[in-house]
Amino acid sequence: MLLTTEQIEQKLVLLNQLSVGNNPWQFLQGQLIKTFHFATFDEALSWMNDVAIYIEKFDHHPEWLNIYNKVEVKLMTHQEKGITHLDFDLAQKMQKLA
C-alpha cells in the first residue's frame, strides 16, 4: 500500500535515528535515497552481499550504484509507483547492516 508524503516524512525521521554520521536518508524524486560510505571496496561489496539476503527475502530490489567504497542506493516500489513499507523495511536493514 502506498505511503502518503506525510507518512514517508514521519518514517524518515525514525529511520534516520538509526543513522550513523551525517548522511541521512532523503525522499527525493519519489525515491528513498542514500549514499553509504565504507572504508574499502571490499567492505562495500560485503555489505551488498549481506543486504542481498533481505532483498531476496522481501523480493524487493534496490537500484544501487557501486563506485569503489561507495554505494548510492535508490528505493521505490515500481509496481505501486511510489514508496511502500517494503522500501522502509529494506532501508532499515541496509542501515543496520552498514
Add this chain to the structure above:
Amino acid sequence: MLLTTEQIEQKLVLLNQLSVGNNPWQFLQGQLIKTFHFATFDEALSWMNDVAIYIEKFDHHPEWLNIYNKVEVKLMTHQEKGITHLDFDLAQKMQKLA
C-alpha cells in the same frame, strides 16, 4: 598509459568477439560501457562477486549499477582521465565470467 581512440576501437572489436548475444561494449563519453543481463538478481550479484576478485587483483574499480537482474558497467581510468589497458583487462574478465 592512455590508449588512443584508434587503439580503443581496435580493442573493442576484439573484446566484442567474446560477446555473447547482441549487446556489445561501447566507447561512449570517454568510458567503456556495457549492460550485462542475467536470469535473476542472484546471478547478477554472483557475477559481481566473481568479478570482484579481479577488481582487487588489478586494483581497478568499475562504476556499476545493479537493478534487479541487470548490471550497467562503466569503465575508465580516472587517474589518467581516459581508457588504459586496465579497463580492457577488466572488461575482458567481466565478459568471460558472464
